[in-house]
Amino acid sequence: MSLDLRVDRSSPVPLYFQLAQQLEAAIEHGVLTPGSLLGNEIELAARLGLSRPTVRQAIQSLVDKGLLVRRRGVGTQVVHSQVKRPLELSSLYDDLEAAGQRPATRVLVNTVVAASPEVAVALGVPEGSDVHRVERLRLAHGEPMAYLCNFLPPGLLDLNTDQLEATGLYRMMRAAGITLHSARQSIGARAATADEAERLGEPEGAPLLTMQRTTFDDTGRPVEYGTHTYRPSRYSFEFQLLVRS
Amino acid sequence: MSLDLRVDRSSPVPLYFQLAQQLEAAIEHGVLTPGSLLGNEIELAARLGLSRPTVRQAIQSLVDKGLLVRRRGVGTQVVHSQVKRPLELSSLYDDLEAAGQRPATRVLVNTVVAASPEVAVALGVPEGSDVHRVERLRLAHGEPMAYLCNFLPPGLLDLNTDQLEATGLYRMMRAAGITLHSARQSIGARAATADEAERLGEPEGAPLLTMQRTTFDDTGRPVEYGTHTYRPSRYSFEFQLLVRS
DNA sequence: GTAGTCCGATTGTCCGGACATACGCATTGA
């Protein structure tokens, strides 16, 4: 069966984007089988009544996602593998919700403190200046899963405790008009201290998975610094990487 | 000082790539300061004797790298933050070498075994069929740092022990004409077993950082499955993420 | 004084075409 592709020129959605979505859906649903050729760009453009640059833009976006591979002189193939999603700046809350875990959050601390040297460097604020401090316990199925400690620069966000318990921090930021751009992460492990052990319901000295992250908006301004600890029996970091060529 | 940009039309290097490299170098060296506007595309194209699409292609590649941000109606700005490099499919060997650690490898096992169910699934081969098994100890400054256990499908690579000790597995793959495309990773933590503890010179029960990875080439074929354990006091995963918009 | 409107600037999208380059295959030659 041949692919039935159409574009709606009256739609405000860009044509290349419409095409990319349809191709992605076709791959997702197995209409375009792995390894199959996509047909050459010229002919595809003619069939859709589009120009070749537009078709190329659509294809390129899927190549960037790792769904397609181009080979000069050969054609464009559907990569046949279990590509699910490349690594993205993910929110634990969204991750859990997507996994159907119905996450719950308990806000332990929501206050303003003086920035420690470490926090001051991460957020680019003077040492000792005011920063928000939020400590949360994230639960899934009633079991503690992670302990999240975040610092935010002042005046960026209205840190309403109820909202923090109802949704994730990243969602609140996006809703406040902050466009997240990049993050620097560090993932490690260490033995739990007595405090950490108690908070997470683990024995003292148990291995913990740790993550530190500083998030930047599109102006390069730090908008969040966090130190998280996870129970390794309940959580691990899973992601897909693409080789940038 | 204004930027002096030039392109060499006689070079086989694509024009957009030449421009992108020069812009990246200018940002790297601080000639283009963070937050500064890049000047509009039309004028830039005219100044260089290039067409606008070519200039846009160069700029876009830097936007994809997270170095620039475009704002419609405003212009293109240099993102002012400590963007170093986005996460890439990295080799521990290369990481260590880049950090000036002079990595050493000791090959403990290099043999052919029957695929266990777990390995068979990961590599997409029949259970019990032949696969290569390589166990290595990675050292830095003479201290054990990680224990690497890898499985490879048969006939893919000549697994010479001397080469394995002199370089990294990924380098050998690339040299063999395999184009790495993507990988699925999982990072977690757990307590060291007696065997693991002895191998890495840690006490039994010490927290270990673990990573499992399946790597695929551009046809989607699995080319490597590995289970690695790291000493968390010596190693952590550090990387930069970009929000794909 | 404040809010709404207009307008210039800049990027976003799209077109149609041209030539270059690399891959795979069939043909040719030793």
Place this chain on the structure above:
DNA sequence: TCAATGCGTATGTCCGGACAATCGGACTAC
């Protein structure tokens, strides 16, 4: 039989232009 050559095909690069959408500031009207 096997290696070198040539050709078709497909993507890679590049051009020059056109119009749309959006942002920010200036201007205007209330």
